[in-house]
Amino acid sequence: MTDLSNAIIFHQYDISPFSEKVRTAFAIKGLVWYAVNQPVIMPKPELLALTGGYRKIPVMQIGADIYCDSQIILRELERRFPTPSLHVGQDKGLSWGLGMWTDRTFFQTVIPIIFGYVGKHITAEFKQDREAMSGRPFDVAAMAAAAPLMADQLRAQIDWLEAQLGDGRPFLLGEKPGLADVNVYYNFAFVRWSHPGALDFLKAYPHVAQWEERIKELGHGERKELSREEALDIARYATPTTVLHTDEGEPNGLKTGDKVSVMADDYGRDPIRGELVSSSAQHIALKRTDPRVGEVVVHFPRAGFFVTKG
Ligand SMILES: N[C@@H](CCC(=O)N[C@@H](CS)C(=O)NCC(=O)O)C(=O)O
Structure with missing residues (x-):
């Protein structure tokens, strides 16, 4: 059986515009990815087991690291697969x-x-x-x-x-x-x-x-298909790869180990709770445990998301 513990698993549906944003980035970077189709409306029990409550689409999974929101997905793709870069021409950020x-x-x-x-x-x-x-x-x-x-x-x-x-x-x-x-x-x-x-x-x-x-x-890069259950099993048997990192510049003094909540500032504002693992001006990662998938780390962007203690 192919080892998918490092594969790009993309929770999506075909008529999702924000998924299309990421699928175009897959094409630019020439990536192979596994589509896991999720429902267009709630309930989405398999997705929520991974995210801890984030219901929006798309979500990217690599092993037991779960990336919520297209912005952090693109940032992570750029980090893991820097060439060709998404920053072209004079664009640096x-x-x-x-x-x-x-x-x-x-x-x-x-x-x-x-x-x-x-x-x-x-x-x-x-x-x-x-x-x-x-x-x-x-x-x-x-x-x-x-x-x-x-x-x-x-x-x-x-x-x-x-x-x-x-x-x-x-x-x-x-x-x-x-x-x-x-x-x-x-x-x-x-x-x-x-x-x-x-x-x-x-x-x-x-x-x-x-x-x-x-x-x-x-196009969309090279798409393969995966079931929701297979994606959950991959998370369950993988270990998150995110390294502990306290950001000295955290505006509200958050440190690794703090219990925090993250929520979108626009719509789909369900709070996601966990223990802070790593943060920066553009990224926050929380550790959480779920009965189906075990320990996972969920990642969010900072721009467009509110972070509070507790
Ligand atoms: N800021 C989010 C927006 C995502 C978003 O609005 N996604 C739509 C689908 S394209 C959604 O989740 N709609 C509700 C749903 O599918 O349950 C992102 O960039 O990923």
């Missing part, structure tokens, strides 16, 4: 900040455009699930009403991309695809899957239209 635009403002622009359009096909279960996750009504009529305003917002943001690509460069920061491209592209994929007509106006944005094709053609 600013493209992480670009993700705060694409994951929030840009993503929230396309949501009403998509769900306003496909609203009548949304099931009651999906609606209830997303309401529980966001703490807000999932009101497809309101989204449909907002869609024209958002079409305007979408064009404004795509116009920035056309300006960036206007000198004929193939990718956003030059000759090679990188972090900026993956951060932007998945929003295009998301619109294409459910409401491609919303991008008809790209006829007037030829550089963006060609860039979108170019990124799509990169």
Whole structure:
């Protein structure tokens, strides 16, 4: 049997836009990865056994190390597989900040455009699930009403991309695809899957239209499949590889061994509790134990997540 204790195991579903972000990075880095398909709505018992309560998709697993959120997944891919780098052209780090635009403002622009359009096909279960996750009504009529305003917002943001690509460069920061491209592209994929007509106006944005094709053609790297149970067994028999590290610069004086909670600052704010193993300005890792998978270390980004003691 193949030893998968160091394999990239990717908890995802195919129509997940944030998964598409990471799948494009797999392509850029030429990686082999194992897709574990997770449900689109709760319950997700196998995922929660690994994460300790984080329910969002995607999650990456390597052995007994579990990476929650696309931002920390990309950072870990860059750390483990540095070549080719996601930092291309003059980018040394600013493209992480670009993700705060694409994951929030840009993503929230396309949501009403998509769900306003496909609203009548949304099931009651999906609606209830997303309401529980966001703490807000999932009101497809309101989204449909907002869609024209958002079409305007979408064009404004795509116009920035056309300006960036206007000198004929193939990718956003030059000759090679990188972090900026993956951060932007998945929003295009998301619109294409459910409401491609919303991008008809790209006829007037030829550089963006060609860039979108170019990124799509990169594909997803080499995908293999794995079951949820197999992924849990791999975590159970593996040992976390994260090394203890106290960050002297921790703004609130957190140290290894402290009991802490981590939660997303936007939606899906379920707190994840554990013992601090390692932290830095961009990363926090907590040790936790679960009856099904034993000891695991769960990793989160710092930007976009709140960390509290206890
Ligand atoms: N900040 C997160 C956002 C992830 C996210 O919103 N994922 C969506 C799917 S693409 C999700 O989890 N929706 C709820 C669900 O699938 O249960 C990230 O970058 O990974």
